Amino acid sequence: PNTAAMVAAEQHLDILTKPPGSLGKLEALAVRLAGITGEVKPSFTERAVIVMAADHGVCEEGISAFPAEVTPQMVLNFLTGGAAVNVLARQAGAKVNCVDIGVNSDLSHPDLISRKVRYGTANMAQGPAMSREEAEKALLIGAEVVENAVARGVSLFVTGEMGIGNTTASAAIVSALTDISPLGSVGRGTGINDERLRHKIAVVERALKINEPDPTDPIDVLAKVGGLEIAGLTGVILAAAANHCPVVIDGFISSAAALLAQRIAPESANYMISSHVSNEQGHASLLQELGLQPMLHMDMRLGEGTGGVLALHLIDAACRIMAEMATFESAGVSSAEPATADEDGQ
Amino acid sequence: PNTAAMVAAEQHLDILTKPPGSLGKLEALAVRLAGITGEVKPSFTERAVIVMAADHGVCEEGISAFPAEVTPQMVLNFLTGGAAVNVLARQAGAKVNCVDIGVNSDLSHPDLISRKVRYGTANMAQGPAMSREEAEKALLIGAEVVENAVARGVSLFVTGEMGIGNTTASAAIVSALTDISPLGSVGRGTGINDERLRHKIAVVERALKINEPDPTDPIDVLAKVGGLEIAGLTGVILAAAANHCPVVIDGFISSAAALLAQRIAPESANYMISSHVSNEQGHASLLQELGLQPMLHMDMRLGEGTGGVLALHLIDAACRIMAEMATFESAGVSSAEPATADEDGQ
Numbered sequence: 001p002n003t004a005a006m007v008a009a010e011q012h013l014d015i016l017t018k019p020p021g022s023l024g025k026l027e028a029l030a031v032r033l034a035g036i037t038g039e040v041k042p043s044f045t046e047r048a049v050i051v052m053a054a055d056h057g058v059c060e061e062g063i064s065a066f067p068a069e070v071t072p073q074m075v076l077n078f079l080t081g082g083a084a085v086n087v088l089a090r091q092a093g094a095k096v097n098c099v100d101i102g103v104n105s106d107l108s109h110p111d112l113i114s115r116k117v118r119y120g121t122a123n124m125a126q127g128p129a130m131s132r133e134e135a136e137k138a139l140l141i142g143a144e145v146v147e148n149a150v151a152r153g154v155s156l157f158v159t160g161e162m163g164i165g166n167t168t169a170s171a172a173i174v175s176a177l178t179d180i181s182p183l184g185s186v187g188r189g190t191g192i193n194d195e196r197l198r199h200k201i202a203v204v205e206r207a208l209k210i211n212e213p214d215p216t217d218p219i220d221v222l223a224k225v226g227g228l229e230i231a232g233l234t235g236v237i238l239a240a241a242a243n244h245c246p247v248v249i250d251g252f253i254s255s256a257a258a259l260l261a262q263r264i265a266p267e268s269a270n271y272m273i274s275s276h277v278s279n280e281q282g283h284a285s286l287l288q289e290l291g292l293q294p295m296l297h298m299d300m301r302l303g304e305g306t307g308g309v310l311a312l313h314l315i316d317a318a319c320r321i322m323a324e325m326a327t328f329e330s331a332g333v334s335s336a337e338p339a340t341a342d343e344d345g346q
Numbered sequence: 347p348n349t350a351a352m353v354a355a356e357q358h359l360d361i362l363t364k365p366p367g368s369l370g371k372l373e374a375l376a377v378r379l380a381g382i383t384g385e386v387k388p389s390f391t392e393r394a395v396i397v398m399a400a401d402h403g404v405c406e407e408g409i410s411a412f413p414a415e416v417t418p419q420m421v422l423n424f425l426t427g428g429a430a431v432n433v434l435a436r437q438a439g440a441k442v443n444c445v446d447i448g449v450n451s452d453l454s455h456p457d458l459i460s461r462k463v464r465y466g467t468a469n470m471a472q473g474p475a476m477s478r479e480e481a482e483k484a485l486l487i488g489a490e491v492v493e494n495a496v497a498r499g500v501s502l503f504v505t506g507e508m509g510i511g512n513t514t515a516s517a518a519i520v521s522a523l524t525d526i527s528p529l530g531s532v533g534r535g536t537g538i539n540d541e542r543l544r545h546k547i548a549v550v551e552r553a554l555k556i557n558e559p560d561p562t563d564p565i566d567v568l569a570k571v572g573g574l575e576i577a578g579l580t581g582v583i584l585a586a587a588a589n590h591c592p593v594v595i596d597g598f599i600s601s602a603a604a605l606l607a608q609r610i611a612p613e614s615a616n617y618m619i620s621s622h623v624s625n626e627q628g629h630a631s632l633l634q635e636l637g638l639q640p641m642l643h644m645d646m647r648l649g650e651g652t653g654g655v656l657a658l659h660l661i662d663a664a665c666r667i668m669a670e671m672a673t674f675e676s677a678g679v680s681s682a683e684p685a686t687a688d689e690d691g692q
Contacts, residue, residue, distance in 0.1 A: 017423055018430055019411065019536035023652070024625055024645030065365065065682045073679040077363055082672025084364055091659075091666050190365035191682065279370055297643050298660075299370030306369070313437075313659035314644075320437050326428025333419040336411045336537065 001035030001270045009034035009322065016325040017333045025295050029273065029318040036246050036271055037155075041323045044156035044246075047094040047312060048149050049085060049305040050236050051078055052142065054102030054228035055120030056165030057129065058207070063168045063200045065190045068120075072105045074162045078304075079109045085160055085304035092312035094158060096305075099145055101138055102163075102228030115141045117228050124172065124207040128224045135223035135231050142235020143242075150243050157240045157247040158275075158312065159254040160305020161229045164190075167280060170256035172204045172225035174282060176213045177259055178289050187252065187281030188301075218263040226260075233257035238264065241271035246315070250308035251278040251301070255286045262290060275311030276300060347381030347616045355380035355668065362671040363679045371641050375619065375664040382592050382617055383501075387669045390502035390592075393440040393658060394495050395431060395651040396582050397424055398488065398575035400448030401466030402511030403475065404553070409514045409546045411537045414466075418451045420508045424650075425455045431506055431650035438658035440504060442651075445491055447484055448509075448574030461487045463574050470518065470553040474570045481569035481577050488581020489588075496589050503586045503593040504621075504658065505600040506651020507575045510536075513626060516602035518550045518571035522559045523605055526631050533598065533627030534647075564609040572606075579603035584610065587617035592661070596654035597624040597647065601632045608636060621657030622646060 009031045014020050021027060034040050053075045059068045077083045078098045081090075089096050099113040104120035117138045121129035130138075146157065167189040174185040182204040188197055211224035222231050234257045240247035241261070249258045249272050262269045274292035277284050279301040287294055295314050300307050328335050355377045360366050367373060379388050399421045405414045423429045424444045427436075435442050445459040450466035463484045467475035476484075492503065509515075513535040520531040528550040534543055550571075557570035568577050580603045586593035587607070595604045595618050608615045620638030623630050625647040633640055641660050646653050674681050 016430075017420065017428060018648050022536065022646065022648040023430065024647065026644060026646065067680055070680050073677070074363065077672055077677040077679060080672070080677070082363060082670075082677050084362075084369065084667060084671055087666050087670040088663055090670075091663060190368065295642060295644055298372060298641055300368065300372065301370065302364050302368040310660065310663060314656065317434055317437060317656060320433050321430060324428075324433040324436075325430055326423055326426070331419070331423040331426070331428050333423060334413055334416050 002038040003035065005034040005038045005040060006031050008040045012040055012322060015327045017328055017331050023321060025293060026318050026321060029315065030322050033246060033318060036244055043319050046154045047156040048154045049089050049094050049096045049158040049160045049309055050145055051085060051096055051098045051160035051162060051305055052101050052229035052232035053098065053162040055104035056163055056169055056227055057121045057123035058125055058168050058203065059165040060123050061125050061203045063203055064164050065192050066164050068104065068164045071162055071164050072103050072107055075100060075103060075107055079111050083304060084302055084306050085309060088306055088309040092309045094309055094312060097145065097149065099232060101141055101232040113145060121227055124211060124225045125203050128211055129226055130223050132219060132223045135219055135226065138228045138231035139235040142232035143239035146236050146239035146243065150245065155245050157236060157245055158305050158308035159233045159236055159247065159250050159257065160308060161233060161253050161303055163227055163229045166227050166229060166253050168200060168204060169225060169227040169230060170253045171282060172207050173221055173256045174259065174286055175204065176208060176221045176225055177215055177263060180282060180285050184285060185282040218260045222260055230257050234260040237261040237272065238268055241268035246273050247271055248273045248275050248308040248311050249292065250275060250305045251303050252280040252283040252286065253303055255283060255290065258290055259286065273311065273315065276307035278307060348384040349381065351380040351384045351386060352377050354386045358386055358668060361673045363674055363677050369667060371639060372664050372667060375661065376668050379592060379664060382590055389665050392500045393502040394500045395435050395440050395442045395504040395506045395655055396491055397431060397442055397444045397506035397508060397651055398447050398578035399444065399508040400574035401450035402509055402515055402573055403467045403469035404471055404514050404549065405511040406469050407471050407549045409549055410510050410535055412510050414450065414510045417508055417510050418449050418453055421446060421449060421453055425457050429650060430648055430652050431655060434652055434655040438655045440655055440658060443491065443495065445578060447487055447578040459491060467573055470557060470571045471549050474557055475572055476569050478565060478569045481565055481572065484574045484577035485581040488578035489585035492582050492585035492589065501591050503582060503591055504651050504654035505579045505582055505593065505596050505603065506654060507579060507599050507649055509573055509575045512573050512575060512599050514546060514550060515571060515573040515576060516599045517628060518553050519567055519602045520605065520628060520632055521550065522554060522567045522571055523561055523609060524635050526628060530631060531628040564606045568606055576603050580606040583607040583618065584614055587614035592619050593617055594619045594621050594654040594657050595638065596621060596651045597649050598626040598629040598632065599649055601629060601636065604636055605632065619657065619661065622653035624653060
């Protein structure tokens, strides 16, 4: 990041008519955005949610409350604008870019970005989810989608995904790469009961035992226990960072992709904006692992990018604060009393 | 609240293309808004932030990092549109209504609502902050401002305030009305150091000891250890509730007003929308006391209504979800598998 711009942003924040630091995470966000863009007063006119969709062979194990056929059905819902992410993206002035990177059926729609790597992953509870080559191919597709969007003028990205079974793959990735055990990483996803939750934990444990993913090799982890949409999102995050664009990380699955991106290129973490902490077990610890501070506590657990697009309003708020607020001097407002000037740094 | 509309809202939420309950607090908010307005798909075109401004005699005790002259200076900043609340209100399509309910100097501006009850409160560390009559007058002014706004078509309110010294008065109110002691209710306000924090706690303890406010009589508490802007906001909240309008509660000071409103008319709590939990010590416990669940965790501590206006985007999001999302039937999406239907209720 551009540290000179970050220092300039901090200095600007301190002359605005408010007690120093009193806008909390909004100020931290403004400073991060300056570091990412190199501008003290950035603005993001074109913003896109990249929704990567793929299926998961592990659904054979009965780990989800919803049938796998919901993946292609929801892709069509994204394309006709009826899903939650469409509604919330419209509100935030963002376009939804839907990518078929591995749905287990043939899909066709003029607005669909068709980049199917394979018809869903294999069942990771019985062997690797995909080959290393497939994982790399999916990563590059994510990067390509971002490059194309940047060429169209997009300067702010939100990660989103659809894939019945993908909280299972995400939990396996998190447990493979961190000290968080499946008991801490596996959650209820779209809504399973205690019995199925125990089963889901056992499935993740089995996938990790059978595949032995190498924790020092994120691509190995991605290929063996990951998913095609997770690989695509990892590519999205890395390419957004490479293009000096902020990328808003949605929920648990997006955060698993963020963890992979951080392990592949640690510098990419500087470009990640945390949005919300979801209700999915493991998300809070995962964000801590990433050093990200969520702004929204909505108890959401939908994915798609829904929490991410809500955070766009907060990014806009940070930008407007930098661009529009009066200074102590311009407004003729007294600053903190000299005797207590030392109190302002906290 | 309209319970039939709430039930209808819950039923509508459950046919939308998402796992039941997966939008978390956004769904709870949609249900509350239905209860408040009687409409399953409400929308709020005209929204106003009511910023009540007043001074505090207790500033004589040296409890703030900023001099009292900042109160009138910031009022002018609100009127010329340069303060943080102006910037964030513009973003959310809300108008800022600034009320001089007790600033300790003469102010004049065409957009200022001039309803000065007195030139600031008296020093509560030496006697009552104001008379009971003055507290009641300030309450009614808050109600009057809301009635006038409702007549202009406003249907959604945000509370805001300005008054150097008002975290001290708010802490005294909270400690007078609840089991939270001054050690738990007094915070750093605009930014004081440890030494001044200890002094501020002692000042609040003294104010409570000298005035002996009656915890069963919220108006007595308001008069003896409150503030004119806090009384005004209490009136705003009560009148918004009486007009079946949601009222977004901002930070610590607004929440102290909300506590008073709830003690005067418990039913008014059904009309309060919590926005954020601030960094001011005591706010989290105060929200718990009120049974409100904040959506934003921004570490903000500015007041003015800044956290409240940020929450307007979340209210809009809840409204759009109700109005625009596709249903399982309309989008042709399968719902949870029958075998696991029992899992959906959580």
